[in-house]
Amino acid sequence: MSRILLTGGAGFIGSHTAVAMIEAGHSVIIADNLYNSDEVVIDRIEKITGVRPDFRFCDVCDNNQVREIFRENEIDGVIHFAGYKAVGESSEKPLEYYRNNIDSTLTLLEIMREFGVCNFVFSSSATVYGPDNEPPYKESMKKGSCSNPYSWTKSMIEQILTDAAAANPDMSVMLLRYFNPIGAHKSGLIGEDPQGIPNNLMPFITQVAVGRREELTVFGDDYDTPDGTCRRDYIHVMDLAEGHLKAIELAMSSKGVEIFNLGTGVPYSVLEVIKAFENASGIMINYTIGDRREGDLPGLWADAEKAERMLGWKAVRTLDDMCRDSWNWQSKNPKGYKGDKK
Numbered sequence: 001m002s003r004i005l006l007t008g009g010a011g012f013i014g015s016h017t018a019v020a021m022i023e024a025g026h027s028v029i030i031a032d033n034l035y036n037s038d039e040v041v042i043d044r045i046e047k048i049t050g051v052r053p054d055f056r057f058c059d060v061c062d063n064n065q066v067r068e069i070f071r072e073n074e075i076d077g078v079i080h081f082a083g084y085k086a087v088g089e090s091s092e093k094p095l096e097y098y099r100n101n102i103d104s105t106l107t108l109l110e111i112m113r114e115f116g117v118c119n120f121v122f123s124s125s126a127t128v129y130g131p132d133n134e135p136p137y138k139e140s141m142k143k144g145s146c147s148n149p150y151s152w153t154k155s156m157i158e159q160i161l162t163d164a165a166a167a168n169p170d171m172s173v174m175l176l177r178y179f180n181p182i183g184a185h186k187s188g189l190i191g192e193d194p195q196g197i198p199n200n201l202m203p204f205i206t207q208v209a210v211g212r213r214e215e216l217t218v219f220g221d222d223y224d225t226p227d228g229t230c231r232r233d234y235i236h237v238m239d240l241a242e243g244h245l246k247a248i249e250l251a252m253s254s255k256g257v258e259i260f261n262l263g264t265g266v267p268y269s270v271l272e273v274i275k276a277f278e279n280a281s282g283i284m285i286n287y288t289i290g291d292r293r294e295g296d297l298p299g300l301w302a303d304a305e306k307a308e309r310m311l312g313w314k315a316v317r318t319l320d321d322m323c324r325d326s327w328n329w330q331s332k333n334p335k336g337y338k339g340d341k342k
Protein backbone atom coordinates (compact mmCIF):
# COMPACT_ATOMS: atom_id res chain seq x y z
CA MET A 1 0.00 0.00 0.00
CA SER A 2 1.33 3.48 -0.86
CA ARG A 3 0.48 6.83 0.71
CA ILE A 4 -0.42 9.31 -2.02
CA LEU A 5 -1.04 13.05 -1.67
CA LEU A 6 -3.84 14.37 -3.90
CA THR A 7 -3.68 18.16 -4.16
CA GLY A 8 -7.12 19.45 -5.19
CA GLY A 9 -8.41 15.99 -4.27
CA ALA A 10 -11.84 17.32 -3.23
CA GLY A 11 -12.52 18.48 -6.79
CA PHE A 12 -14.31 16.70 -9.64
CA ILE A 13 -11.46 14.56 -10.99
CA GLY A 14 -9.55 14.48 -7.70
CA SER A 15 -12.45 13.02 -5.70
CA HIS A 16 -13.09 10.28 -8.27
CA THR A 17 -9.37 9.48 -8.29
CA ALA A 18 -9.42 9.29 -4.49
CA VAL A 19 -12.16 6.64 -4.73
CA ALA A 20 -10.19 4.61 -7.30
CA MET A 21 -6.98 4.86 -5.21
CA ILE A 22 -8.68 3.81 -1.96
CA GLU A 23 -10.47 0.92 -3.66
CA ALA A 24 -7.10 -0.24 -5.02
CA GLY A 25 -5.79 -0.35 -1.45
CA HIS A 26 -3.77 2.88 -1.36
CA SER A 27 -3.89 5.42 1.45
CA VAL A 28 -4.91 8.93 0.37
CA ILE A 29 -4.31 12.40 1.81
CA ILE A 30 -6.39 15.18 0.24
CA ALA A 31 -4.96 18.70 0.41
CA ASP A 32 -7.51 21.24 -0.82
CA ASN A 33 -8.40 24.89 -0.09
CA LEU A 34 -12.02 24.19 -1.16
CA TYR A 35 -11.86 27.10 -3.63
CA ASN A 36 -13.80 25.08 -6.18
CA SER A 37 -15.06 22.20 -4.03
CA ASP A 38 -16.77 21.39 -0.76
CA GLU A 39 -15.71 19.47 2.36
CA VAL A 40 -18.85 17.33 2.10
CA VAL A 41 -16.99 15.52 -0.70
CA ILE A 42 -14.82 13.90 2.01
CA ASP A 43 -17.95 12.46 3.64
CA ARG A 44 -19.15 11.21 0.26
CA ILE A 45 -15.81 9.49 -0.49
CA GLU A 46 -16.07 7.76 2.90
CA LYS A 47 -19.65 6.70 2.12
CA ILE A 48 -18.55 5.16 -1.19
CA THR A 49 -15.38 3.43 0.00
CA GLY A 50 -15.93 2.93 3.73
CA VAL A 51 -12.60 4.70 4.27
CA ARG A 52 -12.34 8.39 5.28
CA PRO A 53 -9.43 10.01 3.44
CA ASP A 54 -7.15 12.23 5.52
CA PHE A 55 -8.24 15.78 4.63
CA ARG A 56 -6.03 18.83 5.10
CA PHE A 57 -7.40 22.31 4.39
CA CYS A 58 -4.38 23.66 2.54
CA ASP A 59 -3.30 26.39 0.13
CA VAL A 60 -0.76 24.48 -1.95
CA CYS A 61 1.06 27.77 -2.66
CA ASP A 62 1.88 28.07 1.06
CA ASN A 63 5.14 26.22 1.67
CA ASN A 64 4.66 26.06 5.46
CA GLN A 65 1.27 24.35 5.06
CA VAL A 66 2.63 21.94 2.45
CA ARG A 67 5.78 21.21 4.50
CA GLU A 68 3.56 20.34 7.50
CA ILE A 69 1.80 17.63 5.46
CA PHE A 70 5.09 16.11 4.33
CA ARG A 71 6.51 16.32 7.84
CA GLU A 72 3.53 14.46 9.31
CA ASN A 73 3.24 11.76 6.63
CA GLU A 74 5.46 9.31 4.78
CA ILE A 75 4.37 10.31 1.28
CA ASP A 76 5.25 7.99 -1.64
CA GLY A 77 3.86 10.11 -4.45
CA VAL A 78 1.84 13.17 -5.41
CA ILE A 79 -1.02 13.62 -7.87
CA HIS A 80 -1.32 17.36 -8.50
CA PHE A 81 -4.88 18.41 -9.41
CA ALA A 82 -5.00 21.74 -7.54
CA GLY A 83 -5.26 24.72 -9.89
CA TYR A 84 -7.62 27.22 -11.44
CA LYS A 85 -9.22 25.74 -14.56
CA ALA A 86 -11.73 28.12 -16.17
CA VAL A 87 -10.57 28.92 -19.71
CA GLY A 88 -12.56 32.16 -20.09
CA GLU A 89 -11.79 33.43 -16.58
CA SER A 90 -8.07 32.90 -17.15
CA SER A 91 -8.11 35.56 -19.88
CA GLU A 92 -9.72 38.04 -17.45
CA LYS A 93 -7.36 37.15 -14.56
CA PRO A 94 -4.03 36.05 -16.08
CA LEU A 95 -1.90 37.09 -13.08
CA GLU A 96 -4.02 35.07 -10.65
CA TYR A 97 -3.86 32.01 -12.97
CA TYR A 98 -0.08 32.18 -13.45
CA ARG A 99 0.51 32.90 -9.77
CA ASN A 100 -1.75 30.13 -8.47
CA ASN A 101 -1.09 27.35 -10.97
CA ILE A 102 2.67 27.85 -11.36
CA ASP A 103 3.37 28.83 -7.73
CA SER A 104 1.55 25.79 -6.30
CA THR A 105 3.56 23.48 -8.55
CA LEU A 106 6.91 25.08 -7.65
CA THR A 107 6.04 24.96 -3.94
CA LEU A 108 5.16 21.27 -4.19
CA LEU A 109 8.36 20.45 -6.09
CA GLU A 110 10.56 22.31 -3.55
CA ILE A 111 8.98 20.54 -0.58
CA MET A 112 9.12 17.16 -2.37
CA ARG A 113 12.86 17.75 -2.93
CA GLU A 114 13.29 18.57 0.78
CA PHE A 115 11.67 15.28 1.75
CA GLY A 116 13.09 13.14 -1.06
CA VAL A 117 9.69 12.39 -2.62
CA CYS A 118 10.21 11.69 -6.31
CA ASN A 119 6.94 10.51 -7.88
CA PHE A 120 4.73 13.16 -9.50
CA VAL A 121 1.59 12.79 -11.61
CA PHE A 122 0.33 16.01 -13.21
CA SER A 123 -3.19 16.87 -14.32
CA SER A 124 -2.43 18.29 -17.75
CA SER A 125 -4.77 18.89 -20.69
CA ALA A 126 -5.14 18.14 -24.40
CA THR A 127 -5.33 21.90 -24.82
CA VAL A 128 -1.51 21.96 -24.90
CA TYR A 129 -1.62 20.50 -28.45
CA GLY A 130 -2.93 23.85 -29.67
CA PRO A 131 -4.74 24.53 -32.96
CA ASP A 132 -1.90 23.51 -35.30
CA ASN A 133 -1.87 19.77 -34.65
CA GLU A 134 -4.33 17.54 -36.53
CA PRO A 135 -6.37 15.03 -34.45
CA PRO A 136 -6.02 12.26 -33.37
CA TYR A 137 -3.40 13.83 -31.13
CA LYS A 138 -0.28 11.77 -30.36
CA GLU A 139 1.99 12.39 -27.36
CA SER A 140 4.98 12.64 -29.73
CA MET A 141 3.51 15.73 -31.44
CA LYS A 142 5.10 19.12 -30.76
CA LYS A 143 3.05 21.19 -28.30
CA GLY A 144 1.16 24.03 -29.95
CA SER A 145 0.47 27.65 -29.16
CA CYS A 146 -2.14 28.03 -26.43
CA SER A 147 -5.13 30.36 -26.76
CA ASN A 148 -5.51 31.38 -23.09
CA PRO A 149 -3.53 31.71 -19.85
CA TYR A 150 -5.13 28.57 -18.34
CA SER A 151 -3.79 26.46 -21.22
CA TRP A 152 -0.40 28.19 -21.05
CA THR A 153 -0.12 27.27 -17.36
CA LYS A 154 -0.60 23.61 -18.28
CA SER A 155 2.01 23.85 -21.02
CA MET A 156 4.49 25.72 -18.78
CA ILE A 157 4.03 23.30 -15.89
CA GLU A 158 4.75 20.39 -18.24
CA GLN A 159 8.04 22.16 -19.08
CA ILE A 160 8.85 22.85 -15.40
CA LEU A 161 8.29 19.18 -14.53
CA THR A 162 10.35 18.00 -17.52
CA ASP A 163 13.27 20.23 -16.47
CA ALA A 164 12.94 19.19 -12.80
CA ALA A 165 13.13 15.52 -13.82
CA ALA A 166 16.13 16.19 -16.07
CA ALA A 167 17.97 17.66 -13.08
CA ASN A 168 17.03 14.84 -10.71
CA PRO A 169 17.50 11.31 -12.10
CA ASP A 170 15.49 9.90 -9.19
CA MET A 171 12.34 11.76 -10.29
CA SER A 172 9.46 10.07 -12.05
CA VAL A 173 6.94 12.36 -13.76
CA MET A 174 3.73 11.38 -15.55
CA LEU A 175 2.05 14.14 -17.61
CA LEU A 176 -1.59 13.14 -18.14
CA ARG A 177 -3.30 15.03 -20.97
CA TYR A 178 -7.05 14.89 -20.33
CA PHE A 179 -9.58 15.23 -23.11
CA ASN A 180 -13.14 16.00 -21.98
CA PRO A 181 -13.95 14.44 -18.58
CA ILE A 182 -17.72 14.01 -17.91
CA GLY A 183 -19.93 11.60 -15.97
CA ALA A 184 -19.90 10.72 -12.27
CA HIS A 185 -19.36 7.80 -9.90
CA LYS A 186 -22.22 5.28 -10.38
CA SER A 187 -23.45 5.93 -6.81
CA GLY A 188 -24.38 9.51 -7.70
CA LEU A 189 -22.69 10.62 -4.46
CA ILE A 190 -19.89 12.56 -6.18
CA GLY A 191 -19.90 14.40 -9.48
CA GLU A 192 -19.18 17.62 -11.34
CA ASP A 193 -20.35 20.67 -9.41
CA PRO A 194 -19.07 23.86 -11.09
CA GLN A 195 -19.52 27.17 -9.22
CA GLY A 196 -21.74 29.67 -11.05
CA ILE A 197 -22.70 29.32 -14.72
CA PRO A 198 -21.08 26.14 -16.12
CA ASN A 199 -18.46 26.73 -18.83
CA ASN A 200 -18.52 23.10 -19.94
CA LEU A 201 -21.15 21.27 -21.97
CA MET A 202 -22.24 18.39 -19.74
CA PRO A 203 -22.82 20.29 -16.49
CA PHE A 204 -24.80 22.85 -18.47
CA ILE A 205 -26.95 20.07 -19.97
CA THR A 206 -27.59 18.46 -16.57
CA GLN A 207 -28.52 21.83 -15.05
CA VAL A 208 -31.04 22.36 -17.87
CA ALA A 209 -32.39 18.84 -17.27
CA VAL A 210 -32.81 19.45 -13.54
CA GLY A 211 -34.47 22.84 -14.13
CA ARG A 212 -31.69 25.12 -12.90
CA ARG A 213 -31.13 26.61 -16.40
CA GLU A 214 -33.72 27.55 -19.04
CA GLU A 215 -31.96 26.27 -22.13
CA LEU A 216 -28.59 25.31 -23.58
CA THR A 217 -26.92 27.44 -26.24
CA VAL A 218 -25.06 25.34 -28.80
CA PHE A 219 -22.02 27.44 -29.72
CA GLY A 220 -22.24 27.24 -33.50
CA ASP A 221 -23.44 24.65 -35.98
CA ASP A 222 -21.48 25.86 -39.01
CA TYR A 223 -18.22 24.01 -38.40
CA ASP A 224 -16.72 21.67 -40.99
CA THR A 225 -18.02 18.55 -39.19
CA PRO A 226 -20.72 16.00 -40.10
CA ASP A 227 -23.50 17.85 -38.23
CA GLY A 228 -21.84 21.28 -38.07
CA THR A 229 -21.17 21.17 -34.30
CA CYS A 230 -17.77 20.68 -32.66
CA ARG A 231 -16.51 17.20 -31.87
CA ARG A 232 -14.73 16.29 -28.63
CA ASP A 233 -13.29 13.16 -27.01
CA TYR A 234 -15.53 12.73 -23.94
CA ILE A 235 -14.16 10.38 -21.31
CA HIS A 236 -15.93 9.02 -18.22
CA VAL A 237 -14.41 10.53 -15.07
CA MET A 238 -14.08 7.05 -13.51
CA ASP A 239 -12.06 5.87 -16.54
CA LEU A 240 -9.92 8.96 -16.05
CA ALA A 241 -9.54 8.17 -12.33
CA GLU A 242 -8.43 4.62 -13.11
CA GLY A 243 -5.89 6.05 -15.54
CA HIS A 244 -4.39 8.06 -12.66
CA LEU A 245 -4.15 4.94 -10.52
CA LYS A 246 -2.17 3.18 -13.26
CA ALA A 247 0.00 6.25 -13.80
CA ILE A 248 1.03 6.71 -10.15
CA GLU A 249 1.73 2.98 -9.85
CA LEU A 250 3.96 3.14 -12.95
CA ALA A 251 5.63 6.28 -11.60
CA MET A 252 6.58 4.45 -8.41
CA SER A 253 8.36 1.77 -10.39
CA SER A 254 10.10 3.90 -13.04
CA LYS A 255 12.20 7.05 -13.58
CA GLY A 256 12.03 9.89 -16.04
CA VAL A 257 9.11 11.62 -17.79
CA GLU A 258 6.22 10.01 -19.67
CA ILE A 259 3.31 11.78 -21.40
CA PHE A 260 -0.06 10.03 -21.77
CA ASN A 261 -3.27 11.00 -23.53
CA LEU A 262 -6.25 10.01 -21.38
CA GLY A 263 -9.09 9.89 -23.87
CA THR A 264 -11.24 7.31 -25.64
CA GLY A 265 -10.07 8.11 -29.19
CA VAL A 266 -13.73 8.44 -30.26
CA PRO A 267 -15.10 11.97 -30.87
CA TYR A 268 -18.77 12.94 -30.47
CA SER A 269 -20.42 16.19 -31.59
CA VAL A 270 -22.41 18.53 -29.34
CA LEU A 271 -25.66 17.42 -30.97
CA GLU A 272 -24.71 13.75 -30.52
CA VAL A 273 -24.08 14.36 -26.81
CA ILE A 274 -27.44 16.11 -26.42
CA LYS A 275 -29.19 13.19 -28.13
CA ALA A 276 -27.32 10.61 -26.04
CA PHE A 277 -28.25 12.49 -22.86
CA GLU A 278 -31.92 12.64 -23.85
CA ASN A 279 -31.91 8.88 -24.52
CA ALA A 280 -30.11 8.07 -21.25
CA SER A 281 -32.22 10.36 -19.03
CA GLY A 282 -35.56 10.39 -20.86
CA ILE A 283 -35.48 14.20 -20.57
CA MET A 284 -35.66 16.47 -23.64
CA ILE A 285 -33.08 19.27 -23.57
CA ASN A 286 -34.15 22.75 -24.71
CA TYR A 287 -31.42 24.27 -26.84
CA THR A 288 -30.86 27.05 -29.35
CA ILE A 289 -28.07 27.46 -31.85
CA GLY A 290 -25.92 30.49 -30.99
CA ASP A 291 -22.71 32.04 -32.22
CA ARG A 292 -19.41 30.20 -32.16
CA ARG A 293 -17.39 30.48 -28.93
CA GLU A 294 -14.01 32.19 -29.29
CA GLY A 295 -11.17 29.67 -29.35
CA ASP A 296 -13.26 26.53 -29.99
CA LEU A 297 -11.70 24.03 -32.39
CA PRO A 298 -13.92 22.00 -34.78
CA GLY A 299 -12.64 18.68 -33.52
CA LEU A 300 -10.12 17.23 -31.09
CA TRP A 301 -9.64 13.65 -29.93
CA ALA A 302 -6.93 11.33 -28.68
CA ASP A 303 -4.76 8.65 -30.11
CA ALA A 304 -4.99 6.56 -26.93
CA GLU A 305 -2.62 3.78 -27.98
CA LYS A 306 0.34 4.70 -25.73
CA ALA A 307 -1.66 4.59 -22.47
CA GLU A 308 -3.02 1.18 -23.41
CA ARG A 309 0.46 -0.11 -24.28
CA MET A 310 2.42 1.37 -21.34
CA LEU A 311 -0.20 1.75 -18.60
CA GLY A 312 -2.32 -1.24 -19.50
CA TRP A 313 -5.24 1.22 -19.33
CA LYS A 314 -8.07 1.86 -21.77
CA ALA A 315 -11.30 3.80 -21.34
CA VAL A 316 -14.15 1.28 -21.16
CA ARG A 317 -17.29 3.31 -20.34
CA THR A 318 -19.55 4.42 -23.19
CA LEU A 319 -21.14 7.80 -23.97
CA ASP A 320 -24.40 6.30 -22.69
CA ASP A 321 -22.69 5.42 -19.36
CA MET A 322 -21.32 8.99 -19.16
CA CYS A 323 -24.76 10.54 -19.78
CA ARG A 324 -26.58 8.16 -17.43
CA ASP A 325 -24.08 8.71 -14.60
CA SER A 326 -24.04 12.49 -15.12
CA TRP A 327 -27.82 12.55 -14.82
CA ASN A 328 -27.83 10.18 -11.81
CA TRP A 329 -25.48 12.60 -9.96
CA GLN A 330 -27.38 15.77 -10.91
CA SER A 331 -30.84 14.36 -10.25
CA LYS A 332 -29.73 13.24 -6.78
CA ASN A 333 -27.94 16.56 -6.13
CA PRO A 334 -30.03 19.24 -7.92
CA LYS A 335 -28.05 22.02 -6.20
CA GLY A 336 -24.76 20.12 -6.24
CA TYR A 337 -22.95 19.77 -2.92
CA LYS A 338 -24.39 23.09 -1.68
CA GLY A 339 -27.73 21.35 -1.58
CA ASP A 340 -26.37 19.52 1.47
CA LYS A 341 -25.90 22.76 3.40
CA LYS A 342 -28.33 23.01 6.26
Ligand code: WQD
Pocket (backbone or CB within 6 Å): 085, 087, 125, 126, 127, 178, 179, 180, 181, 199, 200, 201, 202, 204, 216, 217, 218, 219, 220, 229, 230, 231, 232, 270, 293, 296
Ligand atom coordinates in the same frame (compact mmCIF):
# COMPACT_ATOMS: atom_id res chain seq x y z
C1 WQD B 1 -17.29 21.15 -25.41
C2 WQD B 1 -18.10 21.51 -26.65
C3 WQD B 1 -18.36 23.86 -26.99
C4 WQD B 1 -20.84 24.65 -23.49
C5 WQD B 1 -12.58 22.69 -22.04
C6 WQD B 1 -11.19 23.14 -21.74
C7 WQD B 1 -10.33 21.95 -21.45
C8 WQD B 1 -10.93 21.18 -20.33
C9 WQD B 1 -12.32 20.70 -20.75
C10 WQD B 1 -10.26 21.84 -18.14
C11 WQD B 1 -17.52 22.68 -27.40
C12 WQD B 1 -19.71 23.19 -26.73
C13 WQD B 1 -20.07 24.00 -24.44
C14 WQD B 1 -22.10 25.21 -23.88
C15 WQD B 1 -21.74 24.43 -26.12
N1 WQD B 1 -11.04 22.00 -19.20
N2 WQD B 1 -20.52 23.90 -25.72
N3 WQD B 1 -22.50 25.07 -25.18
O1 WQD B 1 -13.99 23.57 -24.59
O2 WQD B 1 -13.65 21.14 -25.32
O3 WQD B 1 -12.60 21.95 -23.22
O4 WQD B 1 -13.08 21.89 -21.00
O5 WQD B 1 -9.39 21.06 -17.94
O6 WQD B 1 -9.04 22.37 -21.10
O7 WQD B 1 -10.67 23.80 -22.88
O8 WQD B 1 -15.08 21.65 -23.32
O9 WQD B 1 -17.34 21.34 -22.41
O10 WQD B 1 -16.46 23.70 -22.69
O11 WQD B 1 -17.09 22.36 -24.69
O12 WQD B 1 -22.10 24.32 -27.30
O13 WQD B 1 -22.83 25.82 -23.06
O14 WQD B 1 -19.40 21.91 -26.23
O15 WQD B 1 -18.48 24.82 -28.02
O16 WQD B 1 -17.71 22.45 -28.77
P1 WQD B 1 -13.84 22.13 -24.24
P2 WQD B 1 -16.53 22.30 -23.20
